[in-house]
Amino acid sequence: MTDTAAALDCDVLVVGFGPTGAVAAGLLGRLGHRTLVIDRLTDVYNKPRAIALDHEIFRHLDNMGLADAISPYIEPFTASEHFGVDGQLIRRIDMVAKPYPLGYTPSMVFSQPAVEAELRRHATGFSNVRAELGVELLGLVQAPDRVEACLKNSDGQNRSVTARYVLGCDGASSTVRQIAGLALEDLIFDEPWLVVDVRVNEDALARLPQCSAQFCNPARPVSFLIGPKNHRRWEIMLLPGEDGRQMERPENVWKLLAPWLTPQDGELWRAASYRFHALVATEWRNGRILIAGDAAHQQPPFIGQGMCQGLRDATNLVWKLDHVLKGVSSDGLLDSYGIERKQHVIELTGKIKAIGQSICERDPAAARRRDAQILADGSGKPQRLTRQEIIPPLRAGCLSQHEMPARGTLFPQPRIARGGAARLLDEVTGTGWRVLIDGRSDDAAFMLSLCAARPDVSAAAVVPAGAGLPNALEETEGVLANWFDRHGVVAAVVRPDHYVFGTARNASGLGDLLREIELRRRDVRPTQDSRSEMERTP
Incomplete structure (x- = not known):
């Protein structure tokens, strides 16, 4: 200091x-x-x-x-099921299947x-x-x-x-x-909604949907979310002419919840009107x-x-x-x-806006066309998406200048066999700058030796369970082996926030990445004047 x-x-x-x-x-x-x-x-x-x-x-x-x-x-x-104009299931947004890519x-x-x-x-x-x-x-x-x-x-x-x-x-x-x-x-989204949180009585829970849901009803779109324990949330679109503060009043809230609950079925925890923005x-x-x-x-x-x-x-x-x-x-x-x-x-x-605009469609004819298009996109069946595929990678910034597979994506976290138990990768390797190497590669030992000259970067080779490679970490579920195979790479440089700085198809490519880390970390030039002065008078 x-x-x-x-x-x-x-x-x-x-x-x-x-x-x-x-x-x-x-x-x-x-x-x-x-x-x-x-x-x-x-x-x-x-x-x-x-x-x-x-x-x-x-x-x-x-x-x-x-x-x-x-x-x-x-x-x-829970999964989120989207229901169309006539109450039919048109889309289901769920989680990716096991083994979970980040371990959770x-x-x-x-x-x-x-x-x-x-x-x-x-x-x-x-x-x-x-x-x-x-x-x-x-x-x-x-x-x-x-x-x-x-x-x-x-x-x-x-x-x-x-x-x-x-x-x-x-x-x-x-x-x-x-x-x-x-x-x-302004990213152009402005809709008035009422958010209602209820602690639902045990005997009323069974009468509610068992999955989270989007009721894409043009008369009044509603979102329903299943929170922890007996917490349930409704997000209810307000219609033209409805005053948000008035709609927050308990008597009006319970009228809106009438298709699902009565006041005797739970405790009104919160009711708040918002304008959902995109900024x-x-x-x-x-x-x-x-x-x-x-x-x-x-x-x-x-x-x-x-x-x-x-x-x-x-x-x-x-x-x-x-x-x-x-x-x-x-x-x-x-x-x-x-x-x-x-x-x-x-x-x-x-x-998110595209999903929201689809949910918020108020024109009945347009809503029916929406339902038909979503079902057509699913080959006549309810469309299935995962929340994870909606999240984009990083596109630019502190990343390798080379456009390689998986650059800017989140690096997976396999379970590693250690001492008769399975531990998550971060617990074993730490969370700084890391190089993870496919231990099945013929160049694995040489790539580890390249990393040994970089004390600021930790390195480990990972192999599937039972591979028996000395000094390698053994993963228990094949998550990382599948990731290397899918992207056609043998090594990844991972940032402290778990995003992939870059990947390499061979030892030469890894050497280039290791040199590039230093350039990207040290030689980024400021584009703003750090000497600017601002003052706001109290």
């Missing part, structure tokens, strides 16, 4: 202690960075908002040591208040992470080597703190985004200020990716911040954060 860094109050100021801010603070704490996280609220919001997680996010939470703490509040996500149930539902409390508890368990609640951000001023933040304490007193970087995870109306002058781009920040960084989560993007909820997107932001950004703070990489590496995440958000939001 430099003398200048030591003189600062913290390395990173995280504004917002919701899920994205809590994960970012926990990751920074684990990596040893002095982190101050603030939130103007004093406690976790006690009602559910986000409801879905996926295996990519759970993988990171497991890497952080949180799996046992949060598992009691998580259950597998691919789609999950969770209880946000309990999980968010565990994320906060984890972050504040690090001695180098300090959380201050009831604290409001008033202004930011950038200098060449720091950001000065003006804060308003819970007692009404103002004070200043300094940080090397500021990360705004402060929600859709983000103060950080506004101070930084980062505009939002993305035009830029995600201004000098030493960056944004993440709802501060950087908002999207419709139709495949449950809202919170997942925010946590992808955190896991993408923090390893890059770590490299910059430790002097491993230039500040320019941070530019790849916005490049990667913005494109990913736009592409995924486009797919």
Whole structure:
């Protein structure tokens, strides 16, 4: 740490202690960075908002040591069945089949208040992470080597703190985004909906659908989601002329739920009207200020990716911040954060919008044409998709310049035989820069020797169970062997966030990748003026 860094109050100021801010603070704490996280609220919001997680996010939470703490509040996500104008099944969105590619149930539902409390508890368990609640951000001023933040304490007193970087995870109306002058781009989706959460009585659960469902009825589209335990959610489209605040009133909510439940069948946990938007920040960084989560993007909820997107932001950004703070990489590496995440958000939001617009069709004739087209796309049967195939890869950013198979995709996580048990790959290899080699390749030993000269990159050869190759990891289900075969490669370089930097078909290609890592990490040049100054007067 430099003398200048030591003189600062913290390395990173995280504004917002919701899920994205809590994960970012926990990751920074684990990596040893002095982190101050603030939130103007004093406690976790006690009602559910986000409801879905996926295996990519759970993988990171497991890497952080949180799996046992949060598992009691998580259950597998049921399939989502889409029903057309006449109540017929037209589409089914489910999970990929076993063996699961990342080692976990691919789609999950969770209880946000309990999980968010565990994320906060984890972050504040690090001695180098300090959380201050009831604290409001008033202004930011950038200098060449720091950001000065003006804060308003819970007692009404103002004070200043300094940080090397500021990360705004402060929600859709983000103060950080506004101070930084980062505009939002409209991706053109604006629909009024009512979200209703009910704790359903045990005897009424059997009368409800046993899968999550989309009722694509032009009279009033409705989504139904099965949450953990007895939590059930309805997302109900509001019609022209209906006032959202009035529709939130319990008597009106129960009228809307009448096809499924009566007031005696459960406890109304939450009813909130929203306008579902599709927005993305035009830029995600201004000098030493960056944004993440709802501060950087908002999207419709139709495949449950809202919170997942925010946590992808955190896991993408923090390893890059770590490299910059430790002097491993230039500040320019941070530019790849916005490049990667913005494109990913736009592409995924486009797919979600298409599903949402299909569900939201209000014209009966057009809705019947939709039903017929979906069934035709499924050769006359209900179309079957997986949530996983909807999630796009990274297209550009800190990736190999060579267009090779699987570049920018999530690297799988096989189960590895170890000590009479099966352990997940990350637990065995760690989560930094890694090279995974197909141990069946004739060049496996030589490729391992190439990696031995790179102490900053761990390497392992993986073989199917029973292969008996000395010093190789044995996987138990063939997940990685199938992955190598499918893509026609023998090695993959994997980033700390589990995305594939690049793949190689032979030892020469791996050598090129190892040299390229250094170029990509060190020689990325800043495209923004990190010396810009901004000030918002309190």
